[in-house]
Amino acid sequence: MTKKIDATKEQSRREIESVCTYCGVGCDITGVVENNKIIKMYAQKDGVVSEGNLCIKGKYGYDFVDSKDRIRKPRVRKTFLDKNPHIKDAFVDKLEPFDDEFLTCDLDTATSIATMKLDEIKKKYGGDSFCAIGGARTSCEGAYAFQKFCRETMDSPHVDNCARVCHSPSLKGMRATMGEGAATNPYNDIYETEFMVVIGSNTMEAHPIIANRIINVAKQHNNLAVIDVRETKLAKLAKHNCVIPFESNLLMLNMMAYVIIDEELYDRSFIDNRTKGFDAFKEKILNDPYANPEFFKKVEGYEYLAKMIPNIAREYAVKKSMIFWGLGITQNLDGSHAVMAITHLALMTGNVGKTGAGLMPLRGQNNVQGACDMGCLPYFAPDYTKPKVEGMMTPQLMDAMLDGRIKALIAMGEDITHIHPNINKIDKAMDMLEFCMVQDLFMVDVTKKADIIIGVKSAYEKTGVYVNAMRRLHLSQPLVESDLPDDWEVLTQMAGKLGDGENFNFKTSEDVWNEVREVAPVRFSGANYYRLERHRKRGMQWPIYNEDTPILHLLDFRTEDGLGKYVYKQYKLRGQVQEILDGTFYKDSHKGYYLTTGRTLAHYNNAAQTKQTDNLMHKYDEDLLLAPLEDKEKLGDKVILKSEYGESEALSVKFTKKVKSRTLFCTFHHAKSRINALFGDEADELIWTARFKSIKVDIIPIA
Numbered sequence: 253m254t255k256k257i258d259a260t261k262e263q264s265r266r267e268i269e270s271v272c273t274y275c276g277v278g279c280d281i282t283g284v285v286e287n288n289k290i291i292k293m294y295a296q297k298d299g300v301v302s303e304g305n306l307c308i309k310g311k312y313g314y315d316f317v318d319s320k321d322r323i324r325k326p327r328v329r330k331t332f333l334d335k336n337p338h339i340k341d342a343f344v345d346k347l348e349p350f351d352d353e354f355l356t357c358d359l360d361t362a363t364s365i366a367t368m369k370l371d372e373i374k375k376k377y378g379g380d381s382f383c384a385i386g387g388a389r390t391s392c393e394g395a396y397a398f399q400k401f402c403r404e405t406m407d408s409p410h411v412d413n414c415a416r417v418c419h420s421p422s423l424k425g426m427r428a429t430m431g432e433g434a435a436t437n438p439y440n441d442i443y444e445t446e447f448m449v450v451i452g453s454n455t456m457e458a459h460p461i462i463a464n465r466i467i468n469v470a471k472q473h474n475n476l477a478v479i480d481v482r483e484t485k486l487a488k489l490a491k492h493n494c495v496i497p498f499e500s501n502l503l504m505l506n507m508m509a510y511v512i513i514d515e516e517l518y519d520r521s522f523i524d525n526r527t528k529g530f531d532a533f534k535e536k537i538l539n540d541p542y543a544n545p546e547f548f549k550k551v552e553g554y555e556y557l558a559k560m561i562p563n564i565a566r567e568y569a570v571k572k573s574m575i576f577w578g579l580g581i582t583q584n585l586d587g588s589h590a591v592m593a594i595t596h597l598a599l600m601t602g603n604v605g606k607t608g609a610g611l612m613p614l615r616g617q618n619n620v621q622g623a624c625d626m627g628c629l630p631y632f633a634p635d636y637t638k639p640k641v642e643g644m645m646t647p648q649l650m651d652a653m654l655d656g657r658i659k660a661l662i663a664m665g666e667d668i669t670h671i672h673p674n675i676n677k678i679d680k681a682m683d684m685l686e687f688c689m690v691q692d693l694f695m696v697d698v699t700k701k702a703d704i705i706i707g708v709k710s711a712y713e714k715t716g717v718y719v720n721a722m723r724r725l726h727l728s729q730p731l732v733e734s735d736l737p738d739d740w741e742v743l744t745q746m747a748g749k750l751g752d753g754e755n756f757n758f759k760t761s762e763d764v765w766n767e768v769r770e771v772a773p774v775r776f777s778g779a780n781y782y783r784l785e786r787h788r789k790r791g792m793q794w795p796i797y798n799e800d801t802p803i804l805h806l807l808d809f810r811t812e813d814g815l816g817k818y819v820y821k822q823y824k825l826r827g828q829v830q831e832i833l834d835g836t837f838y839k840d841s842h843k844g845y846y847l848t849t850g851r852t853l854a855h856y857n858n859a860a861q862t863k864q865t866d867n868l869m870h871k872y873d874e875d876l877l878l879a880p881l882e883d884k885e886k887l888g889d890k891v892i893l894k895s896e897y898g899e900s901e902a903l904s905v906k907f908t909k910k911v912k913s914r915t916l917f918c919t920f921h922h923a924k925s926r927i928n929a930l931f932g933d934e935a936d937e938l939i940w941t942a943r944f945k946s947i948k949v950d951i952i953p954i955a
């Protein structure tokens with residue numbers, strides 16, 4: 253609803269409801285706008301997601317909208333034109349000087365140049381020499397048009413989005429056992445639950461407004477278990493503050509299953525009526541050499557887990573419980589299997605399909621759920637249908653660039669050279685491309701590889717649907733006007749120039765959305781703009797027919813036969829646990845520390861938007877390494893980290909008791925730190941999500 257505050261005195265001052273552009277929590281926001289400028293952002297007291305509160309990003313992080321650094325006109329790289337003189341000759345009259353590297357032009361010229369090159373590449377090498385990576389920062393309309401442009405206009409199956417580096421394992425794991433890869437309950441079910449397990453999630457910094465609910469409930473009921481490789485802020489409130497070794501999620505989750513089975517704490521009636529294969533699973537768990545928590549008695553420094561894990565398992569099983577997880581689960585070699593292990597706990601105890609009991613993968617980007625729903629995945633078309641041809645995932649695309657199979661890329665809101673792993677390799681791979689186009693708000697790191705860069709509308713300047721971490725659709729409306737194009741408009745224009753105009757018959761974002769409702773009817777058929785607008789305040793959770801669906805799996809799981817399944821996987825001994833058992837871990841050396849990475853409250857991913865707000869930038873203007881207090885003398889205040897793949901730049905160190913011996917934590921927001929140069933191609937074994945949560949590094953102190 254758009255309301256004029258004072259129609260006579262302040263004609264231009266308005267308050268407009270929309271949705272926060274940062275994280276997957278998807279808070280409702282109200283922007284106060286004067287003379288087409290946002291002057292304040294707040295949450296209304298009855299905001300269904302925000303509950304009247306925004307974190308500092310949501311509250312202060314809007315200066316990016318009218319930043320002088322926004323890309324206002326398309327840029328075309330001079331060296332690209334030099335390499336393609338026929339294109340230069342064709343458009344020379346329309347190009348104007350910009351700086352040493354780029355010329356500039358209008359949108360029509362930029363899309364004409366881009367399509368001329370893409371057409372040549374398609375004709376010469378075939379459509380599948382093209383790939384498209386992105387879509388999780390923009391609206392569903394942008395994401396839908398993106399995958400459609402890739403699949404239909406370019407005839408390439410290679411579309412992917414940032415879920416590759418975050419929650420693809422949640423989708424994979426949950427679909428394998430329950431048939432649907434999304435959160436089962438609304439956030440407010442936290443108020444209805446009796447016990448909460450947060451595993452692999454720094455919720456207070458990464459999903460702060462969800463954390464508010466968890467904190468309130470934990471303070472009242474002392475019913476929280478926090479499981480992580482370090483002591484996160486949320487752990488202060490935990491009844492069970494469970495710090496586990498690196499890469500041992502699956503180990504401890506299987507142990508919880510063992511305790512529930514061994515002590516017969518499971519819900520036999522739920523198991524019999526709603527699941528299949530339990531007896532075989534039970535047999536495997538009971539015979540798993542690593543599943544008995546007594547195992548931890550042998551793991552020096554973590555012996556307390558032998559008692560703590562059974563205590564968490566017991567409380568989880570006998571109470572109405574919820575499990576929350578983040579990238580601490582998914583960004584591991586066995587991320588998908590760990591997600592399956594989480595779902596096993598719910599299936600065995602009946603902690604799913606009801607109010608106050610369920611599973612909540614805490615999605616990262618504002619619209620990563622929507623981008624996956626729209627089919628921006630190489631193995632899923634819209635609505636999770638099978639695409640005609642399955643494409644390659646991002647790490648495979650990098651290999652294909654290196655060996656010359658992929659020649660062209662459009663990156664839409666995805667800072668691949670900063671946010672993805674093994675950035676030294678990605679740099680080389682992208683240098684092999686014949687053409688790279690970027691659609692973004694700012695000159696982010698990946699633009700250094702781009703031949704054409706098109707500035708697009710931000711979320712606060714356009715209309716569109718966003719899907720948050722609880723499957724809630726929010727129809728966003730513009731807070732300010734902008735003459736920049738929306739992502740889908742750029743793609744529509746390009747599709748037209750490539751002869752696919754009839755297929756891209758979109759004049760408005762609503763046109764795009766109406767096609768989504770036809771193509772993805774299982775989840776979105778009833779979600780027309782009119783209804784989404786009427787219910788903007790409450791939002792609607794998919795699937796949406798006549799009504800929406802706040803809780804999934806009430807009667808049946810979304811598997812073919814409606815039954816939940818168990819997909820057992822034994823933990824593979826490796827890494828820190830193995831080194832402790834072998835007696836090689838606790839050594840007095842600068843070498844062989846285990847590093848994990850994550851976010852801080854003030855910034856969002858590559859910080860492209862947050863660093864435009866002084867307030868946020870100054871809070872964390874460089875990445876920070878947390879190291880064990882006991883190493884203070886040994887390491888000093890500045891260090892470089894080195895792995896077998898690369899080196900970071902010099903990092904400031906903060907020493908703390910919150911990280912265990914010979915382990916480290918670092919944020920990754922600033923490209924100049926080159927944290928992701930430390931990571932290689934090790935990834936989830938099923939779905940290639942990078943193992944960002946564990947890498948062995950040597951520390952080089954800087955005198």
Ligand code: SF4
Nearest residue numbers: 272274275279307310
């Ligand atoms: S929690 Fe996420 S969605 Fe909510 S205000 Fe903060 S950044 Fe925005």
